[in-house]
Amino acid sequence: MKPSSFPEAKGFYKLSWLERIAFGSGDMAQNFIYQTVTTYLLFFYTNVYGLNPAIAAAMFLGVRIIDAVWDPIVGAIVDMRTTRFGKYRGWLLIMALPLTVLMIACFIVPDFGETGKIVYACATYVALSIVYTAVNVPYGALNAALTRDQHEVTVLTTTRMWLVNVAQVAITYGVPAFVITFAGTMDSPDARGGWLLTVIIYGVAGLGALLFSFAGVKERVVISKEEQAKVKFSDLFAEVVRNKPLRIIAFMFITAFAIMAITNSAATYFVKYNLGNENLVGYYNVISALPALIILPFMPLLRRKLGKKGLLYLSLAISFAGFVGLFVIPTDRIALIFIFQFIRSVGFGVVGAFIWSLIPEAITYGEWQTGRRVSGIANALTGFFFKFGLALGGFVPGIVLSLTGFRPELGVQGDSALFGIRLLLAALPAMLVLLLAFVVSRYHLTDAQLVEYGKEIEEKKRTVNH
Numbered sequence: 001m002k003p004s005s006f007p008e009a010k011g012f013y014k015l016s017w018l019e020r021i022a023f024g025s026g027d028m029a030q031n032f033i034y035q036t037v038t039t040y041l042l043f044f045y046t047n048v049y050g051l052n053p054a055i056a057a058a059m060f061l062g063v064r065i066i067d068a069v070w071d072p073i074v075g076a077i078v079d080m081r082t083t084r085f086g087k088y089r090g091w092l093l094i095m096a097l098p099l100t101v102l103m104i105a106c107f108i109v110p111d112f113g114e115t116g117k118i119v120y121a122c123a124t125y126v127a128l129s130i131v132y133t134a135v136n137v138p139y140g141a142l143n144a145a146l147t148r149d150q151h152e153v154t155v156l157t158t159t160r161m162w163l164v165n166v167a168q169v170a171i172t173y174g175v176p177a178f179v180i181t182f183a184g185t186m187d188s189p190d191a192r193g194g195w196l197l198t199v200i201i202y203g204v205a206g207l208g209a210l211l212f213s214f215a216g217v218k219e220r221v222v223i224s225k226e227e228q229a230k231v232k233f234s235d236l237f238a239e240v241v242r243n244k245p246l247r248i249i250a251f252m253f254i255t256a257f258a259i260m261a262i263t264n265s266a267a268t269y270f271v272k273y274n275l276g277n278e279n280l281v282g283y284y285n286v287i288s289a290l291p292a293l294i295i296l297p298f299m300p301l302l303r304r305k306l307g308k309k310g311l312l313y314l315s316l317a318i319s320f321a322g323f324v325g326l327f328v329i330p331t332d333r334i335a336l337i338f339i340f341q342f343i344r345s346v347g348f349g350v351v352g353a354f355i356w357s358l359i360p361e362a363i364t365y366g367e368w369q370t371g372r373r374v375s376g377i378a379n380a381l382t383g384f385f386f387k388f389g390l391a392l393g394g395f396v397p398g399i400v401l402s403l404t405g406f407r408p409e410l411g412v413q414g415d416s417a418l419f420g421i422r423l424l425l426a427a428l429p430a431m432l433v434l435l436l437a438f439v440v441s442r443y444h445l446t447d448a449q450l451v452e453y454g455k456e457i458e459e460k461k462r463t464v465n466h
Helices: 017-049 053-080 090-105 114-146 150-183 189-216 235-242 244-274 278-328 334-370 375-403 415-441 447-465
Strands: none
Touching: 017 053, 017 090, 017 114, 017 150, 017 189, 017 244, 017 375, 053 114, 053 375, 090 114, 090 189, 114 150, 114 334, 114 375, 150 189, 150 278, 150 334, 150 447, 235 244, 235 334, 235 375, 244 278, 244 334, 244 375, 244 415, 278 334, 278 415, 334 375, 334 447, 375 415
16 A cells, blocks of 8 residues: 555644645755855955954864764754644744844954954854754755655655755856846955845855745644654664664765865856856856756656666766766866766756655664664764764865965966865765765665555554554
């Protein structure tokens, strides 16, 4: 029997399109706010704010070390507590305004000395990351709280990631366009006002989308109050030890989001210095998101036709071919570079979207093992590894730029710096794609197993309740 044929009382709920869109809007909101920061903050720090690339890289790494402690704590807290607005959705309302304010604060250049500016940059970025976790972890748990139906989870994830890519188009094309419109340039102290006006626009858009997400979803599959009382901080470590699918997914997240963060950080440098035309930044970056808008609606069908692993392997092969092309094509062949950027984006857009749909599978597996649906803890652990991947993506570019002689005050970079930028854009990500393919090969949880686990869980609940 397919999960969609189960009565809704057994947890296999079908959702309206309004609720699917509302759920996806929560991630779109976080991209308007946090992805804007992760994509452009390193460039802003080095070329506008005035930080040394090595200092900026160290700061990015330091923030992730703090996250290593904070993310699991948040995951345990959201599983141990219920807000007055719901177990997970309430956090979207409570943290929406602080997240927006801190995002804007990161792009303010204070009138301090060099040391003061470093302290301010660290303080605002750390605070933003702390608050972002308090939104991202419970939001991630919402996916598993809406339904057990695996097809519905895939549709939810597809809707979510389609809206994420709408945000990506708006960010990658819109941010440079707005900044240049407001300030005339992207990378001098004169651009500070343009950056601030731009992030205010994106912050307000993110705030509105978060509030819509809060209002539009309904939690249905959550841990009971009796089981909630039994959740302990030690479950963080126990879940890692006993839940093998969760561990493998965690390594997928580390690798995939390291790839994403490195390529996002390198793109602006590559277009400005290697291609020699900063006006192409928006056009180049938008290609990172545009292919996903076309292909993601077909992801549920592709999953049924190719299976989970088949879809991931094909997507990784396409993205690998794109990265190789970006590395070897001469920089005067701009049209060809844009074509391979499109190819790279087609493949990796599916990978980056699809792995999110695996988290509810690990949550169901853990519930089948223990009888407790610790969605917050599971999402906190994957969130930690997601941010660890972003940390590598934030740390590695700054170090490579420093080692290869990048100097932000120069309008034209030397050959060594240009080669370093290209390493970041294509060669390192291509090697990580091969590593990710190996990690995917270790994941063995099947859809048939998940249906049986869900049936057993709901049957046990029915027996206990009667």
